[in-house]
Amino acid sequence: MIIARRPVRATALPEVIAASLRERVGAEWSTGDQLPSEAELAAEYQVSRHTMRASLLQLQRAGLLETRHGSGTYVTRYNSSIRAGLQELRSLHDLIAQQGHRPGATYRLRHRRPVTPEEARRLERGPTAEVFEIEREITSDDRTVAFDYSVVATDVLPDDLTAEDLTGSIFERFARVNALPERAVCQVRAVLDGGIGWGAGRSPSGLYLLLDQVQYLPGGRPLSWSKIYFLDDGFDFLIVRHGT
Incomplete structure (x- = not known):
């Protein structure tokens, strides 16, 4: 299923993108799933990689995502707590x-x-x-x-x-x-x-x-x-x- 999304303005705060990504965790991505790359997500939301990195970092600090060196970003098994x-x-x-x-x-x-x-x-x-x-x-x-x-x-x-x-x-x-x-x-x-x-x-x-x-x-x-x-x-x- 393809979900259409409106582009996020370049001036939007990383919190806006983090909120959107948070909604997709559990709905689109399940525990253990790997997210698209940082570059792919930045292109999808039409923001810089720096902005996307800051948004992903918020979800990592919240325990919803984890980054594995040399592999990518994944949904953690702790995301329900x-x-x-x-x-x-x-x-x-x-x-x-x-x-x-x-x-x-x-x-x-x-x-x-x-x-x-x-x-x-x-x-x-x-x-x-x-x-x-x-x-x-x-x-x-x-x-x-x-x-x-x-x-x-x-x-x-x-x-x-x-x-x-x-x-x-x-x-x-x-x-x-x-x-x-x-x-x-x-x-x-x-x-x-x-x-x-x-x-x-x-x-x-x-x-x-x-x-x-x-x-x-x-x-x-x-x-x-x-x-x-x-x-x-x-x-x-x-x-x-x-x-x-």
Whole structure:
């Protein structure tokens, strides 16, 4: 079957082409299939090889494609799951969407309250500080992939921002108020706790992979402390090795 496509303008961003290629993974190309060459794809989309290379690189970083030296580019066997690089600080909402899935978040708790002693230590605040406390269920295509327990320092956010304003992608909300974190310090460990999560999406065994992280604003001031519990089949984490 031949699928006709309109040419992509030379001024289009690589994200536009990456989105088109992502739609073809699974529909036109299955796990293990080899894609046309970079030159062939560039000619099909009527863009430069540089632009096509940047688009393919996005899908490689997302774990949908892999390049085999001297052979070509192939659809990976991991393309049905969500993959996250531990070296990257990205919104879970955007990460899920960029890999061709439908992100969702259901909030169980959103309110403003005084900081606890442990939160004050983690966020480097005084004992009278306040935080937004958030508990939410993260979904991909309506399937639960994680539970997020977070606290956000209120003193770096606009005074008129309420807990109810924190919806959807929290990173997107932070960006709107110029409070986007630029780095995080985290610990990753397995957790067995039947009290984590709620509803039908919680782990039957109580087993999760915990990403425990403090996120920092430019300049080094802590913004938030998050404990995100991933279901064991919800995410694949990438670790990139450098050096020998």
